[in-house]
Amino acid sequence: MSARSPANSVDPDAPRAPLRAFSRSLPMALLKAREAVMGRFRPILHAHDLTEQQWRVLRALTSADGFRAGELARLSSISMPSLSRILRALEKRALIERGVEDKDLRAAQISITASGRALIALIAPHSERGYADITAAFGDERLATLYRLLDELATCLTDGTEPVEVDEE
Amino acid sequence: MSARSPANSVDPDAPRAPLRAFSRSLPMALLKAREAVMGRFRPILHAHDLTEQQWRVLRALTSADGFRAGELARLSSISMPSLSRILRALEKRALIERGVEDKDLRAAQISITASGRALIALIAPHSERGYADITAAFGDERLATLYRLLDELATCLTDGTEPVEVDEE
């Protein structure tokens, strides 16, 4: 016998949950948009052996000199465990350097090296071309609106009442 | 001596790339919004030992019976390698079942079990409450606009001229 359609033709004991369609799933919509956008940038980074996250860290390091790991994690939206691995990899490639802070021996001072800056300078124009493509395809105004909405959404969900209570049954 | 500020006080040989600020990084904005949203849903799923992706697969399976793996991957925006692992895990927990298609022995027919439906029914109301919270905090109209923009962005980047050419130097 064929094994098609097993023993589960909608058991009436298991109530049909009227689940919202994927088209109205907010995490899904955000994911797909992000995938589409990253499809434009990933090849550029991959051509230089950088992951998206490594790129974010390098970028953040150009805005000042001598960050601590925690600051870097917040700036680049990368968790500390991931950042720890990323810094190890970037240091091995001599794209960043670490020192220790005088006043706090736990904290590391992380800076980008000249090689790191050179790599960024190599990639930056490609990145900007990606943005130009996206802007051309999507429109300047709609893009601005999207930025605003995304920022407002993150803000209004991050502020105030933090997590949802999960009552165990 | 202290190891602060190593040997890289802005080497003039490494040109300062005028990188766009993080606040105008589209992948970053999408990521942060998604993180904020998932912060509302992750605890619910975690309380039932489900990852976000496992949840997506289960959800997709409620829309019809007997999917092939490839269809499921497209529906839930999960890559085939990931899906393969996820199906193995869900099958072990008896939340899904696999059969083989008569006409094509390569393809598997994947269905949700009664236990799987029961789990969904258990979680669904919590999920809807999360959406209610988000709608209340963000507003119905803005949310609708955001959905529309996200969908349009993904569409306009996925259609037409696919990848950016990466000229190796």
Next chain:
DNA sequence: CGTTAATATTTAACGTGTTATATAAATTGG
């Protein structure tokens, strides 16, 4: 001071994303 609590960072374990490759079945072409 010395003991405890808080902070900064790392490591571990597991699941997923991405890329490349492998396996197996179906299709195509000769």
Next chain:
DNA sequence: CCAATTTATATAACACGTTAAATATTAACG
């Protein structure tokens, strides 16, 4: 009908996300 190509799925390898725990240093307190 058999060899070569395509298609569906699985596996491997490496990096990251998440959670929890470990380590090391500083601060706080008695």
